[in-house]
Amino acid sequence: MAVLRNIFFIIIFFSFLSGPLLPSGKKIRVIAEKANIYFEADKNSPIVETVEKGTILTLQETGKVKKIWLHVYFASEESGMTISGYILDSLVERLFVVTKIVTIKGEDEGLEDKHKFKNYFRDTRWGMSKNQVFELEGESSHQEKSYGLETIRYRKKAIGLECSIEFIFAGNKLIKASYIFLEQHKHKSQYIGDYKKIKDWLTEKHGMPLGSNVTWRNDLYKEDYSNWGLAVSLGHLEYSSFWKNQEMEIFLTLSGKNNELSLCAEYKGLRIKK
Numbered sequence: 200m201a202v203l204r205n206i207f208f209i210i211i212f213f214s215f216l217s218g219p220l221l222p223s224g225k226k227i228r229v230i231a232e233k234a235n236i237y238f239e240a241d242k243n244s245p246i247v248e249t250v251e252k253g254t255i256l257t258l259q260e261t262g263k264v265k266k267i268w269l270h271v272y273f274a275s276e277e278s279g280m281t282i283s284g285y286i287l288d289s290l291v292e293r294l295f296v297v298t299k300i301v302t303i304k305g306e307d308e309g310l311e312d313k314h315k316f317k318n319y320f321r322d323t324r325w326g327m328s329k330n331q332v333f334e335l336e337g338e339s340s341h342q343e344k345s346y347g348l349e350t351i352r353y354r355k356k357a358i359g360l361e362c363s364i365e366f367i368f369a370g371n372k373l374i375k376a377s378y379i380f381l382e383q384h385k386h387k388s389q390y391i392g393d394y395k396k397i398k399d400w401l402t403e404k405h406g407m408p409l410g411s412n413v414t415w416r417n418d419l420y421k422e423d424y425s426n427w428g429l430a431v432s433l434g435h436l437e438y439s440s441f442w443k444n445q446e447m448e449i450f451l452t453l454s455g456k457n458n459e460l461s462l463c464a465e466y467k468g469l470r471i472k473k
Contacts, residue, residue: 387428
């Protein structure tokens with residue numbers, strides 16, 4: 200046993216040294232109250248260190264390992280050494296966006312800020328009529344009226360996920376729209392992965408959100424990361440992010456109740472709404 204223990208600590212020591220050799224430099228922040236960093240991408244592997252909410256980590260690689268793990272390194276406050284290990288993707292948020300190349304099309308066209316909000320949802324613009332939306336999206340098989348508002352709905356895909364796309368009109372002017380994601384998964388924790396995928400997509404388009412929250416209403420599963428998806432479906436846990444500028448605001452939420460989950464990105468036109 201003593202020999203095995205010595206071998207384990209030797210491996211840990213070399214993992215400390217190897218941490219920053221090939222860093223991506225991308226930063227992430229822990230959003231759970233506490234999060235374990237494991238020696239391998241496996242919850243049954245030894246825990247290298249437990250970190251607190253708000254801890255900043257650096258990605259060793261930008262891609263995920265086994266779809267749910269991130270390879271990270273950071274300077275340990277306890278040992279003062281650089282530690283390398285694996286953390287669950289659902290416990291962190293990214294502090295970076297994907298950089299795009301901006302092309303100058305002409306002398307009279309200024310550079311476009313890659314995080315600038317557009318005053319449209321998909322290819323539509325706030326204030327468009329139903330017929331104008333039909334020209335862009337095609338005829339809708341579902342239309343309904345309620346409380347002076349009219350809704351048209353489509354069943355399509357967005358960023359590879361099945362969803363219902365809704366356009367809401369007041370006085371035949373487009374004022375609001377949303378993606379209601381309908382993708383079905385065997386394991387509820389996969390919906391948290393969908394939320395993070397959509398959040399990353401919105402962050403790439405619009406910059407970092409003004410607010411990003413992980414809200415616990417019941418702590419029953421708070422320390423059991425594998426059941427966070429179940430916690431969402433029971434209404435114990437909710438994820439939300441928020442973007443806003445002069446033209447519109449966007450709310451992304453993952454919530455649930457009665458063992459069902461709801462994942463929605465809602466866009467509101469601000470000027471036309473007034």
